[in-house]
Amino acid sequence: xxxxxxxxxxxxxxxxxxxxxxxxxxxxxxxxxxxxxxxxxxxxxxxxxxxxxxxxxxxxxxxxxxxxxxxxxxxxxxxxxxxxxxxxxxxxxxxxxxxxxxxxxxxxxxxxxxxxxxxxxxxxxxxxxxxxxxxxxxxxxxxxxxxxxxxxxxxxxxxxxxxxxxxxxxxxxxxxxxxxxxxxxxxxxxxxxxxxxxxxxxxxxxxxxxxxxxxxxxxxxxxxxxxxxxxxxxxxxxxxxxxxxxxxxxxxxxxxxxxxxxxxxxxxxxxxxxxxxxxxxxxxxxxxxxxxxxxxxxxxxxxxxxxxxxxxxxxxxxxxxxxxxxxxxxxxxxxxxxxxxxxxxxxxx
Amino acid sequence: xxxxxxxxxxxxxxxxxxxxxxxxxxxxxxxxxxxxxxxxxxxxxxxxxxxxxxxxxxxxxxxxxxxxxxxxxxxxxxxxxxxxxxxxxxxxxxxxxxxxxxxxxxxxxxxxxxxxxxxxxxxxxxxxxxxxxxxxxxxxxxxxxxxxxxxxxxxxxxxxxxxxxxxxxxxxxxxxxxxxxxxxxxxxxxxxxxxxxxxxxxxxxxxxxxxxxxxxxxxxxxxxxxxxxxxxxxxxxxxxxxxxxxxxxxxxxxxxxxxxxxxxxxxxxxxxxxxxxxxxxx
Amino acid sequence: xxxxxxxxxxxxxxxxxxxxxxxxxxxxxxxxxxxxxxxxxxxxxxxxxxxxxxxxxxxxxxxxxxxxxxxxxxxxxxxxxxxxxxxxxxxxxxxxxxxxxxxxxxxxxxxxxxxxxxxxxxxxxxxxxxxxxxxxxxxxxxxxxxxxxxxxxxxxxxxxxxxxxxxxxxxxxxxxxxxxxxxxxxxxxxxxxxxxxxxxxxxxxxxxxxxxxxxxxxxxxxxxxxxxxxxxxxxxxxxxxxxxxxxxxxxxxxxxxxxxxxxxxxxxxxxxxxxxxxxxxxxxxxxxxxxxxxxxxxxxxxxxxxxxxxxxxxxxxxxx
Numbered sequence: 022x023x024x025x026x027x028x029x030x031x032x033x034x035x036x037x038x039x040x041x042x043x044x045x046x047x048x049x050x051x052x053x054x055x056x057x058x059x060x061x062x063x064x065x066x067x068x069x070x071x072x073x074x075x076x077x078x079x080x081x082x083x084x085x086x087x088x089x090x091x092x093x094x095x096x097x098x099x100x101x102x103x104x105x106x107x108x109x110x111x112x113x114x115x116x117x118x119x120x121x122x123x124x125x126x127x128x129x130x131x132x133x134x135x136x137x138x139x140x141x142x143x144x145x146x147x148x149x150x151x152x153x154x155x156x157x158x159x160x161x162x163x164x165x166x167x168x169x170x171x172x173x174x175x176x177x178x179x180x181x182x183x184x185x186x187x188x189x190x191x192x193x194x195x196x197x198x199x200x201x202x203x204x205x206x207x208x209x210x211x212x213x214x215x216x217x218x219x220x221x222x223x224x225x226x227x228x229x230x231x232x233x234x235x236x237x238x239x240x241x242x243x244x245x246x247x248x249x250x251x252x253x254x255x256x257x258x259x260x261x262x263x264x265x266x267x268x269x270x271x272x273x274x275x276x277x278x279x280x281x282x283x284x285x286x287x288x289x290x291x292x293x294x295x296x297x298x299x300x301x302x303x304x305x306x307x308x309x310x311x312x313x314x315x316x317x318x319x320x321x322x323x324x325x326x327x328x329x330x331x332x333x334x335x336x337x338x339x340x341x342x343x344x345x346x347x348x349x350x351x352x353x354x355x356x357x358x359x360x361x362x363x364x365x366x367x368x369x370x
Numbered sequence: 371x372x373x374x375x376x377x378x379x380x381x382x383x384x385x386x387x388x389x390x391x392x393x394x395x396x397x398x399x400x401x402x403x404x405x406x407x408x409x410x411x412x413x414x415x416x417x418x419x420x421x422x423x424x425x426x427x428x429x430x431x432x433x434x435x436x437x438x439x440x441x442x443x444x445x446x447x448x449x450x451x452x453x454x455x456x457x458x459x460x461x462x463x464x465x466x467x468x469x470x471x472x473x474x475x476x477x478x479x480x481x482x483x484x485x486x487x488x489x490x491x492x493x494x495x496x497x498x499x500x501x502x503x504x505x506x507x508x509x510x511x512x513x514x515x516x517x518x519x520x521x522x523x524x525x526x527x528x529x530x531x532x533x534x535x536x537x538x539x540x541x542x543x544x545x546x547x548x549x550x551x552x553x554x555x556x557x558x559x560x561x562x563x564x565x566x567x568x569x570x571x572x573x574x575x576x577x578x579x580x581x582x583x584x585x586x587x588x589x590x591x592x593x594x595x596x597x598x599x600x601x602x603x604x605x606x607x608x609x610x611x612x613x614x615x616x617x618x619x620x621x622x623x624x625x626x627x628x629x630x631x632x633x634x635x636x637x638x639x640x641x642x643x644x645x646x647x648x649x650x651x652x
Numbered sequence: 653x654x655x656x657x658x659x660x661x662x663x664x665x666x667x668x669x670x671x672x673x674x675x676x677x678x679x680x681x682x683x684x685x686x687x688x689x690x691x692x693x694x695x696x697x698x699x700x701x702x703x704x705x706x707x708x709x710x711x712x713x714x715x716x717x718x719x720x721x722x723x724x725x726x727x728x729x730x731x732x733x734x735x736x737x738x739x740x741x742x743x744x745x746x747x748x749x750x751x752x753x754x755x756x757x758x759x760x761x762x763x764x765x766x767x768x769x770x771x772x773x774x775x776x777x778x779x780x781x782x783x784x785x786x787x788x789x790x791x792x793x794x795x796x797x798x799x800x801x802x803x804x805x806x807x808x809x810x811x812x813x814x815x816x817x818x819x820x821x822x823x824x825x826x827x828x829x830x831x832x833x834x835x836x837x838x839x840x841x842x843x844x845x846x847x848x849x850x851x852x853x854x855x856x857x858x859x860x861x862x863x864x865x866x867x868x869x870x871x872x873x874x875x876x877x878x879x880x881x882x883x884x885x886x887x888x889x890x891x892x893x894x895x896x897x898x899x900x901x902x903x904x905x906x907x908x909x910x911x912x913x914x915x916x917x918x919x920x921x922x923x924x925x926x927x928x929x930x931x932x933x934x935x936x937x938x939x940x941x942x943x944x945x946x947x948x949x950x951x952x953x954x955x956x957x958x959x960x961x962x963x964x965x966x967x968x969x970x971x972x
Contacts, residue, residue: 065565065566066563078870080869108872111871111872112870113872119867124863124864125863127867127885128886128962129960138873138881142872142874176963180427209426209427210426210590210635211634213634214634236564238564238638239636239637240636241638242636242637242638242639243643266638266639266640279568280565280568281638282591283593283639284596284632285637285642288616292568292597294568294569295565298535299533299563299565
């Protein structure tokens with residue numbers, strides 16, 4: 022069968038105590054990551070996807086955070102790891118790339134120095150050797166004039182180049198897992214395409230297991246193997262790439278797919294939308310969190326749906342919706358495309 | 371939606387140029403070079419239609435909008451609104467024209483004054499231009515709020531009490547309060563969640579039908595631009611490299627940059643995406 | 653970078669020129685009274701006034717008067733009239749004392765201010781933070797003219813740990829020099845300790861939320877390295893600019909009250925005396941001397957800032 026998972030997240034829950042109450046940012050996410058696999062976690066603001074990513078490498082540890090569940094990296098539980106163990110693993114076994122490359126580098130130090138710093142935090146290396154390594158890394162990620170650019174400051178790089186440098190830094194110690202948190206969101210679309218190509222190339226060449234956090238389904242379609250769709254801190258659907266795109270089972274997924282503009286298809290008269298707004302985590306309804314915005318709500322919905330595989334032929338395709346598979350097939354087509362109809366009582370304004 | 375009326379276009383921009391000087395010097399600043407933010411663009415917007423202006427960061431599209439609205443002074447070129455030249459006219463002459471040309475901004479978190487209540491934000495333009503006051507003002511504002519999908523009860527709330535999408539609706543209400551003929555939308559949906567983007571795009575479409583508005587829709591997301599626009603102009607490094615009907619530009623691009631832009635747009639369809647990668651480049 | 657430095661130095665000269673013109677206008681041109689009369693001081697004889705008039709050329713046009721004044725300043729001819737003493741000599745005499753006071757106090761306020769600020773920031777919200785905040789605010793609130801006499805009374809008069817007053821030159825007796833300055837140093841430093849600790853605390857709390865600090869942790873750097881190399885380094889930049897200005901002002905003689913209460917014969921003391929007696933030339937002299945140091949430190953601070961923050965260097969033409 023498939024090899025042992027590299028990373029195993031099991032029922033991860035993250036809650037933050039705030040003045041207004043406990044915000045359950047992540048409410049039980051589980052997934053496995055195998056070597057060379059790309060798992061995409063998709064969601065909008067408040068879905069919990071970024072918190073999940075940051076919790077895996079321990080960046081959310083704080084006095085007001087309650088973290089439960091387990092995150093196993095080849096037998097080691099990251100959640101209960103000591104601070105110094107965690108520091109050892111960061112960069113060395115799991116590396117992270119963040120969304121905004123401009124603010125993710127310290128503006129007062131040269132980029133080369135910051136990458137050498139990352140290397141020397143884990144390995145005994147001279148500054149000269151470190152610098153040489155950075156030049157190699159720059160070449161591997163496609164930064165031209167690597168020799169010269171190592172000594173540049175962050176503001177002297179363009180957005181795309183900075184993100185490449187960020188990726189170079191993440192790869193410096195040859196980690197097994199790469200977590201990319203919205204790596205292309207802040208970039209222009211042509212640059213985004215290049216960065217995605219780069220990530221895909223790295224995934225192939227180095228067998229680098231990747232967790233990709235994004236809100237952009239177009240990005241997901243390009244690089245992912247498996248997809249988890251998150252809403253209000255919960256996973257509402259998970260499956261392979263083809264399963265999610267061609268046989269989506271949850272109304273929220275239909276809504277996400279439907280509200281995308283497709284330049285390869287004729288323009289619809291109206292862009293199918295999802296009514297309402299993402300919920301406040303302090304004020305979730307009973308049962309299915311998507312209820313207030315779902316046009317297909319029915320009598321069973323106040324009962325909290327479990328994440329289950331409801332299709333007999335797809336054991337790993339799970340969703341949180343009480344509708345039967347036949348009903349889902351019928352309801353998800355709006356004007357010939359997958360989408361979500363607006364609830365009848367919501368104005369079309 | 372697209373009545374091609376006879377007469378001059380609502381907005382006609384010809385050879386618009388905006389340069390920013392780069393100054394150097396020890397004692398006295400001398401101009402050593404220029405940043406050619408907008409380097410000679412020409413386009414027009416007819417009554418009731420939508421022109422999409424698409425380009426990446428640094429293309430000059432935002433600068434072009436500001437120059438059209440005379441928020442910054444163009445270096446040269448002509449901007450005609452309803453046939454009348456407005457480039458370089460003084461602020462006082464521009465004031466009555468501001469009723470006709472409004473703008474919606476990208477960042478819903480930055481473009482609303484956090485100290486003012488919604489009712490005030492939307493009503494101020496009406497008050498300033500002397501159109502309404504007192505209870506009549508309040509009534510008009512509440513009507514606008516309902517029209518953009520909010521509730522009239524929101525009148526007394528502050529911006530921070532609203533989500534990004536709702537704030538953008540407030541911005542739209544404010545822009546519409548003076549019943550303009552042209553609304554320039556500068557990246558109005560880029561900062562919003564995808565599901566909310568669709569709501570706002572649909573809202574703008576509806577309002578255009580209802581009020582006969584013309585839009586200059588500026589964005590970097592060509593998918594959204596294509597959906598809402600009648601015609602599209604593609605901008606790169608200060609120049610318009612291609613212009614035509616939305617379908618034409620997207621299905622049959624002529625310019626190299628346009629092709630590159632279209633090829634880069636990720637397609638949310640795994641099979642097509644795989645084909646695209648293994649097959650030849652578009 | 654060189655271009656930047658040159659620009660700043662040129663600007664410095666420009667500012668000093670402007671300040672000298674303002675001094676000229678404020679003291680010589682604006683007052684209704686005959687400037688010669690003001691210069692001569694109270695109880696001046698008509699003869700003295702006449703001499704001054706000729707010496708300063710008050711019949712000439714304003715630009716010429718200005719030129720005469722500046723000539724006097726630069727050639728050391730600026731004198732007070734009762735008694736007739738050269739102003740610049742007197743200022744130079746006072747400089748070592750003021751400098752000793754300023755440098756000593758600066759070292760103390762920097763050390764404690766930054767230490768308190770750092771501790772407050774890393775334990776923000778905790779009891780240590782609250783205590784230190786209280787101390788800082790007390791430091792900022794207690795006026796010098798209250799603190800100094802109180803310290804003098806208890807530590808000098810009653811307990812006789814420290815001497816009463818006076819300045820002892822370093823060259824004479826280093827130990828006594830320090831002993832005589834300790835109270836004035838702390839008096840002067842207390843206000844700044846409070847202020848700097850608040851500024852550093854606030855900067856650090858802002859910086860700790862920055863994305864690059866998160867990146868530093870994600871790289872696996874030790875907490876200590878994250879705090880010093882990333883958080884502190886960036887938080888200190890505004891503090892250094894603040895320090896340059898403060899220090900410049902202190903050398904310029906704003907330690908007037910401290911010098912007066914502790915009878916330290918520095919530039920500030922000289923200025924205070926001149927104000928009491930309303931002698932114009934010393935006041936003018938001190939104003940120009942002070943302006944020079946403030947502007948100089950200001951320029952040095954700008955240059956230091958550009959060195960510390962590479963983004964500033966590009967200045968005129970930023971990329972993108």
